[in-house]
Amino acid sequence: PLPPEEWSIPLGRKRLWHVTSDADASLVGGEEGGSGDDDDERVPSARVVGVAAPVKRRLFVATAVSLSSSSSSSSTTEGEDYLQQQQDAVLMTPMDVRIPLIRIKTRMARDYLARRRFVVCLDGWEVGSHYPCGHFVKEVGVVGLLETEIQCLLIEYGLEFPPFSAKALASLPTEAEKWSIPLEEVNRRRDLRREEGCLIFSVDPIGCQDIDDAMHAKVLSNGNIEIGVHIADVDYFVPQESSLDLEARERATTFYLVDRRFDMLPSLLSSDLCSLHGKTDRLAMSVIWTLSPQYEILNTWYGRTIIHNVAAMTYEQAHALLHSQPLPPPTNAPLTAGHDVPNSLCDSLKRDLESLTSIARHFHALREANGAIDLNDQNSELKFTLDSNGEPVAVSPKADLEIHSTIAELMILANTTVAEKITSAFPTQALLRVHSRVDEDSPDLDDLRDVIKTDVITPSNLAQTLRDAKTTTTSDVRALVSSMATRAMNEAEYVCVGTRSELMHYGLGVAMYTHFTSPIRRYADIIVHR
Numbered sequence: 001p002l003p004p005e006e007w008s009i010p011l012g013r014k015r016l017w018h019v020t021s022d023a024d025a026s027l028v029g030g031e032e033g034g035s036g037d038d039d040d041e042r043v044p045s046a047r048v049v050g051v052a053a054p055v056k057r058r059l060f061v062a063t064a065v066s067l068s069s070s071s072s073s074s075s076t077t078e079g080e081d082y083l084q085q086q087q088d089a090v091l092m093t094p095m096d097v098r099i100p101l102i103r104i105k106t107r108m109a110r111d112y113l114a115r116r117r118f119v120v121c122l123d124g125w126e127v128g129s130h131y132p133c134g135h136f137v138k139e140v141g142v143v144g145l146l147e148t149e150i151q152c153l154l155i156e157y158g159l160e161f162p163p164f165s166a167k168a169l170a171s172l173p174t175e176a177e178k179w180s181i182p183l184e185e186v187n188r189r190r191d192l193r194r195e196e197g198c199l200i201f202s203v204d205p206i207g208c209q210d211i212d213d214a215m216h217a218k219v220l221s222n223g224n225i226e227i228g229v230h231i232a233d234v235d236y237f238v239p240q241e242s243s244l245d246l247e248a249r250e251r252a253t254t255f256y257l258v259d260r261r262f263d264m265l266p267s268l269l270s271s272d273l274c275s276l277h278g279k280t281d282r283l284a285m286s287v288i289w290t291l292s293p294q295y296e297i298l299n300t301w302y303g304r305t306i307i308h309n310v311a312a313m314t315y316e317q318a319h320a321l322l323h324s325q326p327l328p329p330p331t332n333a334p335l336t337a338g339h340d341v342p343n344s345l346c347d348s349l350k351r352d353l354e355s356l357t358s359i360a361r362h363f364h365a366l367r368e369a370n371g372a373i374d375l376n377d378q379n380s381e382l383k384f385t386l387d388s389n390g391e392p393v394a395v396s397p398k399a400d401l402e403i404h405s406t407i408a409e410l411m412i413l414a415n416t417t418v419a420e421k422i423t424s425a426f427p428t429q430a431l432l433r434v435h436s437r438v439d440e441d442s443p444d445l446d447d448l449r450d451v452i453k454t455d456v457i458t459p460s461n462l463a464q465t466l467r468d469a470k471t472t473t474t475s476d477v478r479a480l481v482s483s484m485a486t487r488a489m490n491e492a493e494y495v496c497v498g499t500r501s502e503l504m505h506y507g508l509g510v511a512m513y514t515h516f517t518s519p520i521r522r523y524a525d526i527i528v529h530r
Contacts, residue, residue: 007042059137060099061152062092062120064113091131092120095156103131116142117152146391150257159255161262168244169266172237176268181281181306185236192216192230193281193308199348200230201311202276203318203407204337209271210254210263210520211337214284214309215410217355224298225291227359229414230307232274233283234265234519235529254521258384258392263521270520271335278312278339285516285529287414295362302421310345314338318403321350322357357402360409367412372509373463373489375482411517412508419514422528428498431527433513435492435505438462444488451481462488463509494524 090113091101102120106113117140125132140155141148154160173179192198202214214230238245248264255262263270276282284307290299313321314337316328321341331338341349368374385394415433422430438445445462462485469481489507494515497503505513519525 002045002047004042007045009041010043057121058158059119059121059155060094060096060102060134061117061140061155062094062102063117063143064110065091065093065101092118092134094120095152101131102134103129104134104136106136116140117148119155159262161251161255164247164266165243168242168247171239171242171244172266172268173273176273179273181283185283186306189283189304189306190286191306192228192286193306198228199345199352200228200307200309201313201349201352202278202309202337203313203315203403206314206316206331206336206338207333208314208337209275209335211276211309211312212518212520213407213411214276214307215356215407217352217359219355220290223293225293225295225355225359226288227291227356227410228286228288229410229517230276230284230286230305231414231517231525231529232276232520233285233304233529234269234274235285235526236283237269237274238265238526240530248526249523252523259386259390264523265520274520275335276307276309276312277335278309278337281306281308285519287417287516289413289417291359295359300417300421302418311341311349312337312339313341313349315401315403315407316399317341318349318353319401321346322353322403324350353403353406356410357406360406363413364405364409367509368463368467370509371463371506373466373485373507375466375486375507412510412513415514415516416508416510416512418516418528419512422514423497423503423512426497428496430497431514431524432495432497432503433492433505433515433524434495434500434503435507435513436490436502437506438488438490442488444484448481448484448488451477451484 088107089103089105090108090110092104092113093101095117102122104120119137119140120134121137122132122134140151192200197218198216199218200214200216202211204211212232215228216230217225217227219225238248244266251262251264254264254270265274274282276284284305286301286303286305286307288301289297292298314328314331317338319325320327327341327346330340364372381398382395383398384392385396387393419430419432423432466481466485470478492505492507495503503512504510514528515522515524516528517525519529
C-alpha cells in the first residue's frame with residue numbers, strides 16, 4: 001500500500017491507462033478522471049512489487065487481422081499499418097473485445113490464419129510496444145462453422161468437459177441393463193408402489209432425458225389431501241468423496257446448449273439409472289405433505305422411497321389432459337419424456353393434475369402476498385427446431401402454459417420445505433440459497449423509476465409495482481421493465497446457515513430456500529440430499 005500522499009485519482013469505471021512517461025501522465029484526468037487537485041477524489045492506492053505465486057494464464061480465442069479487411073475501425077487500420085512493416089509476425093483479434101490485438105511471431109500465410117480461429121496465450125507486453133505478444137496454443141477451426149463457434153464460446157468462458165476418468169466410471173453398475181433395486185433398499189425405504197391411490201407421474205419438456213422430479217396427489221379417506229414431490233436419489237449412485245463424486249463436484253452443473261448438453265454425471269446415471277423414466281421403478285428422495293381441504297399444511301414426511309412413474313409426460317400432454325383436448329403424438333425416442341399415455345390412466349391423471357393446479361395457485365398466491373417477484377415475461381423463453389443433423393434451423397417463443405407454473409410452484413414448495421427441515425437439523429451447516437433484497441440506492445432501481453415514471457419504487461413494493469406495470473403498459477415496455485428489474489436484483493448465492501443472519505429468498509418471497517429438486521444436473525442438490 002502506498003502512503004496517502006501518493007494515492008491517485010481514479011480515471012473512471014471503464015478504462016485503465018498504461019502510463020509510461022511524464023508526457024503520458026499529463027493526458028490523465030479528462031472528463032472521467034476529475035481535476036486532479038481535489039484530495040477528496042483520491043482513493044487508497046498500491047503498487048505491485050512482485051508475484052507471490054504464478055497463476056494459470058487465461059487463454060483467448062482470436063483470428064488474424066487480414067490485410068484485405070474492410071473494417072474502418074481505427075484499431076484495425078493501425079493494425080494493418082503495423083502488418084505492412086512486419087513479415088514474420090501477425091496481429092490476432094481476440095473474440096473478447098476488452099483484449100487488445102495480440103502480436104504473434106509466425107511465418108504461416110496470413111490469409112490462412114484470417115480464415116480460422118485459434119487459441120492463443122499472452123506471454124508479455126514489452127514497454128513501448130503497441131501490442132502484447134503471445135503464442136499459438138491450438139487451432140479451433142474455420143470461422144463461421146457451427147462447431148467452431150461453439151467450441152470457441154466454451155473456451156472463452158473457461159468451460160472444459162474432459163471425459164470421465166476410468167476410476168470414476170469404475171464405480172458405476174457393471175451391468176446397467178440388468179440393474180434392479182436391491183432387496184436391502186426395498187426393506188429400508190418407503191415403497192410407494194404399494195400404497196393405494198399413489199399414482200406418480202412426471203411432466204417435462206419434449207425429449208427430456210434427465211427426469212429429476214415426479215409428483216402425485218390423492219384425496220384421503222378423511223377428506224384431507226396428500227401430495228408428494230419425488231426427486232431422483234442420485235446420492236445412492238454417487239458415494240461421497242469417491243472419484244465420481246469429486247469429478248461431479250468439479251463440473252458443478254450440467255451445461256445445456258441448443259443442440260447438445262454437457263452432463264455433470266455420466267450418461268448411464270443422468271439419462272438412465274437416476275432418471276425417473278416412465279413405467280420404471282426408481283429410487284427417490286420424497287417430500288410428502290398432508291393438506292387440509294383448504295390447503296393448510298398439516299403434516300410433512302421426508303424420506304427415501306421407491307417409486308414407479310406411471311407416465312413420463314410432456315408439458316403439452318399434461319396441458320391437453322387438463323383441458324380435455326386430444327393428446328399430441330407421442331415421441332418414439334427411447335428414455336425420454338413424451339411416450340404414449342395409456343387411456344386407462346387419462347381420467348385419473350387429469351383429476352390429479354387438476355388438484356395440483358389448484359394447490360399450486362394457492363401457494364403461489366401466498367408467495368405473491370409475501371412479496372414474490374415474477375419476472376417471467378410471456379414468450380421470453382425460446383425453443384429451437386433442429387434438423388436431421390441436429391443443427392438449429394428455426395426459433396420460436398415457447399408456449400406459456402399454466403402447467404409450467406404448476407410444476408415450478410411444486411418445486412418451490414419442496415425446496416422451501418426441505419430448507420426448513422435441514423436448517424432445523426443442521427443449524428450451523430445447512431446449505432441454503434439466499435437472495436438478498438434490492439439495494440435501496442441501486443442505480444438500476446433509479447433507471448426503473450424513470451421508465452415507469454414513479455418515485456415510489458422501493459425494495460418492499462417492487463413486486464406490486466411490476467405487477468401493476470404488466471397491466472398498464474405495452475408488451476415491449478413490460479419486457480424492458482422485466483429486464484431492468486432483473487439487473488437491479490442482487491445475485492442469489494449459496495450460504496451455510498451459520499455464516500449469515502438474513503436467510504430469506506427475496507425474489508421468491510419465502511423465508512428460506514434451498515436446491516433439492518435437480519440433483520441430476522446440479523451438485524448443490526446432492527449436498528442437500530446428503
